[in-house]
Amino acid sequence: MLQKNDNLAKELVLSAKAARTKEQPISYLIQVVINNPTIINLAAGLVDPLTLPVEEVKSITNRLFSNTARGQTVLQYDTTQGLADLRKAVLAHMEKLEGMPASKMGISADELMITNGSQQALYLIGDVLIDPGDIVIAANPSYFVYTGALHSLGARVLAVPMDDNGMDVDAVEKILERLERSGELPRVKMIYCTSYFDNPTGLTLSTDRRKKLVEVAKRFSTSHRIMILEDAAYRELRYDGEALPSIKSYDPENKYTIISHTFSKPFAPGIKLGYSAMPIDLLHACLQQKGNHDFGSANISQHIALETLRDGSYYKHVELLKKSYAVKRDAVLAALDKHMPKRDDITWTRTKGGLYVWITLPSFFDTSRSAQMFQSCLHTGVIYVPGEYCYQPDENGRIPTNHLRLSFGAVPIEKIEPGIEMLSRVVKEYLASNNAPTAARVGSAV
Numbered sequence: 001m002l003q004k005n006d007n008l009a010k011e012l013v014l015s016a017k018a019a020r021t022k023e024q025p026i027s028y029l030i031q032v033v034i035n036n037p038t039i040i041n042l043a044a045g046l047v048d049p050l051t052l053p054v055e056e057v058k059s060i061t062n063r064l065f066s067n068t069a070r071g072q073t074v075l076q077y078d079t080t081q082g083l084a085d086l087r088k089a090v091l092a093h094m095e096k097l098e099g100m101p102a103s104k105m106g107i108s109a110d111e112l113m114i115t116n117g118s119q120q121a122l123y124l125i126g127d128v129l130i131d132p133g134d135i136v137i138a139a140n141p142s143y144f145v146y147t148g149a150l151h152s153l154g155a156r157v158l159a160v161p162m163d164d165n166g167m168d169v170d171a172v173e174k175i176l177e178r179l180e181r182s183g184e185l186p187r188v189k190m191i192y193c194t195s196y197f198d199n200p201t202g203l204t205l206s207t208d209r210r211k212k213l214v215e216v217a218k219r220f221s222t223s224h225r226i227m228i229l230e231d232a233a234y235r236e237l238r239y240d241g242e243a244l245p246s247i248k249s250y251d252p253e254n255k256y257t258i259i260s261h262t263f264s265k266p267f268a269p270g271i272k273l274g275y276s277a278m279p280i281d282l283l284h285a286c287l288q289q290k291g292n293h294d295f296g297s298a299n300i301s302q303h304i305a306l307e308t309l310r311d312g313s314y315y316k317h318v319e320l321l322k323k324s325y326a327v328k329r330d331a332v333l334a335a336l337d338k339h340m341p342k343r344d345d346i347t348w349t350r351t352k353g354g355l356y357v358w359i360t361l362p363s364f365f366d367t368s369r370s371a372q373m374f375q376s377c378l379h380t381g382v383i384y385v386p387g388e389y390c391y392q393p394d395e396n397g398r399i400p401t402n403h404l405r406l407s408f409g410a411v412p413i414e415k416i417e418p419g420i421e422m423l424s425r426v427v428k429e430y431l432a433s434n435n436a437p438t439a440a441r442v443g444s445a446v
């Protein structure tokens with residue numbers, strides 16, 4: 001009896017939320033690379049280590065600590081919402097990106113929140129909006145770290161397809177019509193959209209769809225507001241073409257949209273800082289949760305971010321990044337053009353920014369982690385992100401397994417062509433072993 005009680009006492013009973021929370025697939029991919037350091041890593045969503053702003057941050061921190069009073073402020077707590085001067089500086093920065101005054105988007109520094117990376121903002125927003133069973137509409141494919149977090153919060157993530165113009169907004173409208181008919185509209189809390197150079201596809205939402213998405217969210221906000229969460233993590237990393245207005249810019253009253261930005265991609269993930277603008281009622285709810293999480297982001301990071309915006313080193317750095325990533329993006333596309341089998345059922349995105357290229361293989365391919373192709377790539381010396389992670393299942397519970405994501409962030413430029421050559425070799429072997437019919441090549445872009 002005593003022994004039985006003893007065993008019972010050792011059982012760990014986790015919360016329903018912990019039980020719903022799955023390991024993020026990225027942990028496995030990182031482990032594979034740690035175990036095989038020679039592998040060519042086309043999976044990691046990391047930024048390029050060679051471009052990190054070491055000198056800029058060194059000179060900023062020297063400056064911060066050469067003044068004792070400032071140094072003491074930097075090492076003290078600040079507010080939950082974030083350093084007021086930083087909020088003003090990022091607001092001015094957002095005005096530059098948008099080419100319009102913040103007042104036209106109904107926002108001021110009071111509607112901004114500084115977070116530990118944009119991931120924390122995404123999480124807090126999900127946390128304050130979603131009860132288990134609530135619905136979030138997202139694209140298929142989507143940024144899998146966030147859809148993972150949404151599942152852990154108990155959300156039902158309903159996915160719509162994507163094409164060259166980004167998320168299919170007509171399909172969002174159709175889902176909302178269907179949910180209205182079935183009486184489930186009150187469960188819809190949010191539409192999640194990575195609007196610039198999406199992770200994983202590299203695709204960007206077209207201007208007319210941005211406008212329409214706001215219209216649709218407004219129209220279906222009958223019993224409550226359906227929020228659009230615009231994830232703009234890659235906004236500044238544009239290598240070609242004209243800058244596009246944000247979804248947020250079509251919501252002048254700041255009622256239906258949230259925009260989330262980060263310092264991780266355009267500056268340095270090591271300072272792990274993000275900033276988001278949202279309606280004031282939502283902001284208050286998020287700040288109460290953030291108060292429970294950490295009651296404020298690391299002040300030293302906030303001062304570094306403030307100084308880099310103030311002294312202009314941020315803008316110089318973004319320009320340098322754009323040049324350097326454009327060369328890597330071109331190297332990826334050139335290597336794919338050169339080495340991938342030329343068939344009209346093998347296509348990839350020709351991204352104009354960001355860090356990703358999304359490859360579609362014939363439907364009989366299986367790129368998933370447990371399948372032979374992934375293992376053959378590891379064996380050959382290259383790793384990618386299996387597309388399966390980025391999809392929500394269809395009505396029949398099926399997920400396509402013929403896609404993969406390549407990232408050109410962390411991989412050294414000289415490894416890009418060898419890595420893609422290896423991947424292409426595996427694809428050719430797979431085609432040969434499956435006796436695939438040879439289709440004529442029509443074009444490579446999706």
Ligand SMILES: Cc1ncc(COP(=O)(O)O)c(C=O)c1O
Binds near residue numbers: 045118120231269
């Ligand atoms: C689409 C997208 N959103 C948000 C994030 C979160 O990044 P961070 O928390 O570093 O700002 C990432 C990171 O890779 C991302 O790809």
